[in-house]
Amino acid sequence: MKRFRRQFFLGMFALITATVGALWLHVKFSQALPDYAFLTGWILFAAMLGLTFFNARKKLPFLSLGRAETWLQIHIYLGFFTVALFLIHLNFRGPHGWFEVTLAWLFALVSASGVVGLVFSRTLPRRLAARGGEAIFEKIPVLRHALKTEAENLALGADAKSPVIAEFYTKRLAAFFAGPKNLWLHFVESRRPLNALAAELDDLRRFANDAEREKIAKLATLVRQKDGLDYHRSLQLALKLWLFVHIPLTYGLLVFTALHVVLVFGFSGGAR
């Protein structure tokens, strides 16, 4: 925690210093240098490439390029600084024309998805830890299948001998154990589906004999485990899905940026 705080304060200090310095340079040179936009553009492009390289860094674990955690910190703070650079490059005005507006929107979406990803990666692991349990995302189908098998054996197995439980399982629990459920409700931290099932199992207990009550208690445990598994899947999926916006749009942004570079030079005053 102490190390995290030190990193945070160091990163914030670097970010604020760099941003204030960039703004000072902007005020000082934006009017004096006619080709100022070229300079800020190249710096911005370099920063964007640096940010993109973080993804490449993750794919080159065999290279001794520093800790991935350090790279992530640099990625986060450089990302915020890039937003400041972007505004400076635009001279704090809105973009004009279809191409520039598209480019700006791509940048905004990439930045916004990055912020969403940062918020997710800072909050969702805490929620997962608070909920308890542990499951690797890729293993969740296996675990779910195991739970389903166990619940089926309990309710429908040869030694089940309880038509009430079997009927309840067939009507209410079979679909629940069949696959991931209530992803959005888990994401918004709603316990409503679990509570509803628990209530129904409680109702079932009133009409069950001792042996059936034991099975119902086991089923309730399996239901909670399956719900916990769905909760993990929901939050871990969110931790992965934001990258489906962030990374593809980053490369789309780079394609548009490359064309932007060609256009600004090709249509500049000095183009021949």
Place this chain on the structure above:
Amino acid sequence: MSEQLPSPDFDTQNYARPNQNWICGHACEGNACRQGPDAKGRCRVTAECKPILQINPGETKGRWRCTRPGGECESGPLPDGSCCRPVAKCSPVPTLRVWRGRATLVVIAASCAMLLILLGNPPWRNQFISPGEISRTHSGAAFAALAATNHLNQNCGACHVAGNSGPHGMVKAAWRAEPGFFAFHKFLAAPAGEVTAIDESCEQCHVAHNFHHPNAAAISCSFCHAEHQGKMMAATTDANCNFCHGDTAKMAAAHVGNNFTPVIHHFADDHPQFRFITEHLHDPDTLKFNHALHLTGATIPNLPGGAKLDCAFCHSPDVAGAFMKPVNFEDNCRVCHSLQFDPATPQLALPHGSAEYVSAFLRSLPKQYADLATKENQTDENGFVQQKLAALRAQFGSGEELERRVFFSTATLGPETQIGTLSGGTRALFPGCALCHEVKNSSSGSPEITKPVMPERWLAQAKFNHAKHASIACAQCHDAVHSRDTADILLPAKETCATCHSPRGGVVDTCATCHTFHNALVVAR
């Protein structure tokens, strides 16, 4: 939230390999194979074991032995050495990483395709890459016609070299641009306002750089006129003007003779006083006019409608309202100065505008009287003419004397005071042309009147719009009530303008409010 859910057990020995692109198709059933799919997503499972050939000493053929984990199967390997228990192949499932990679490729491909389609179609290309609306000056039918006249491309290519071509041409133009892609030292050292290649495009229609001073340094058109800013070009700012006018060195370099304009930053602060004041200039007009007399004189009669003579009677705005129409005799003077020369015959007036016409008129007086008699149906036409001529002779002595007085007299007393038509004792006078005009004797002996020259505008380098100043009384700027001499230039001093046109006055005070940079209108070839 605090409920600690039991964590389902899983095989810690069976590593899930989340970095791999494919997972076993049986994974979701809980019985993924240990081998897993290959890198291309193909199931690698064949059979429960891979039999090995065991050749004991003395044997030549040997025998296949089952290697199934958990013990040999009952049937054992087939004679050809393959396992007798083949395993059903699965359909490996791509991981989220693969889907993410595919999404990335789709976005890249879609971006490239969209850009190629848009850049490959000229009308779409121009609309797509334009960084903003072109000004009306450089678009529309009028510009298209001008571009056609000058054999120019009517689209982006009219100004931009790259605008004439597709993606290949754009890359080529970008590669040849000056400064180039990576000329960082030039980005840092490029002087502001430097003339660039695009100015050559401007000069296709705008002949050369038509600056307001021959010694002014050449400045790129786009330094002041930023395009792609909307229907109207971005207004030229004081910063553009101060680029030279706020720079002592630049102004000193442009110094020619006495035309040196000091450094100027703001109108109210360091703009010089108007030169007609500092150099004590005078109106060189030969016409004699006394503003003070006409506005305040007790002898000035009321106008025919009874109104008092004021500025607006003589000075009326033109159609645009920006400037005043030139004062002319017929509209503004004749109502009082009717040019009647015979007090007994007010119907007859001298012509105005040419000394020759006046002389010819006076010399044809018998004919003029005869025409008047005919017009008024006089029964004794000849008698009427003789009577009138006799009366003139009695007053002036001779025709020559009459002509001399008409041209040269400036007296406002005597017989001439009887001439005029306006009311009562404040009759207008017609002492002679010389009262208002400079009259000379020409070499031929005939009188000659110097043609008055009344400039329509005094500050030719400045813009002014009277309509925008309509709420201000004329006298606030033009001190006409105290002007008795034609030589007075009745324009306000800079301080009068700065009363309003200053930060304190609250009215716009930019350079462009009054000045146009270029000497003259741009000229099309």
